[in-house]
Amino acid sequence: MVTPARARALEPAPTRFWILHIVRAVILAAVGLFITFSRDHSPHLGLIAFGAFALVSGIVIGTLSVRLVADAPTRRLVIAQTVVSIAAGTIALALQATGLGTLLLTVSIWAGLTGLLELYAGYRLARRSALSRDFLIAGGLTALLAIVFVLLPPDFQQTDGGMDNVPLTLTSSVIAVGVFGAYAAVMAVFLAIGGLSIKWQKADDEASTEEPA
Template sequence: MVTAPSTESDADTGSRASASPWLAPIARAIPALIVGLVITFTPDHSASMGLVSLGIFGAVSAVVLVLTTLRLGAGEPLRSLHRGLSVIAAVAAAAAFALVAGLEGNLLPFLLLTLGAYGVFAGAYEVVWGLRHRGISPLARDGITVGAGTVILALILVAVGDSVSAVGFFGAYAVIVGVYLVIAGFSAKWADTPKEHPAS
């Protein structure tokens, strides 16, 4: 009679720990911040460097997205977002690494094409997810913002004619998105924290 409530409480605690949606955007921010900072402090802004950076960003992001999906609760809306983004990131990473390994010469058109395609597909997917989950997930608005920023990256690349600008914009995008995701994660955590009201 005494141990049953404790077991149920432990199960509830474990369930809450496994379903921590506020941690998901923070984990997702890590590869973005790392790649963005590396690009910022690296003088090499060649097209091959951009493709390698995109490949690392996509591969690590895909792993992080899959791991966070497994940690989220079954009914958490972020699961569908992270599943979709993990596939897009993995495809972008595979394409970037394949282009660097298999091609020589001017890689700028391939960098713009691969990075632009990632921006369009990942950005549009996240915007649609955010619009569909308004009022359902506290992170829906952040999804719309990040998705719109990713699409804007793709649009900027249309007007870019050199690798220095392309890689620089990608690095700036990664840093901005990384910082925004960290803020979004902690904002969601603080919003979920019950406020204690003093006894009157």
């Protein structure tokens, strides 16, 4: 994630930004595991899982970014993402009983807006920040989630043989909740690796500065 050649050019101090990566990874991992081990992939569960994730991550990351992100423009972009997340999470939880249409619309709008904000943050830091690549990849994955939810037909249904001659029905709801769970898992791994890379780079830099000339 962070190369030695670029680490010192970082505007939003990498030595502290790794904490945001790890916190996001933990929250995403939690929702990814919850969806993975849940047999219920209904719109109701999807809205609860997404709503809780968006609300918690928005509040926590927004609060931490005030202290951990030194670069003011980057901090404003991160806070803008958290505001969108808090709004989307609140709406999802309030409308958890309204069905698949609400899930598809809420997640697609959230993913579209936050993905574009993160892509812009990465573009703005290009060539002068080692975090640029992290922002661009995370933003790209989130924007891709938005595209999938926009293109997913709400009335899709396919029945296969399943196991033990029990029919297995694949619906739009199952796909949507499953895709969001997969997105959460992939993002959790990516951000965890990115955060640890920044942390280890900090340790390497500190060790090199302490070596006698």
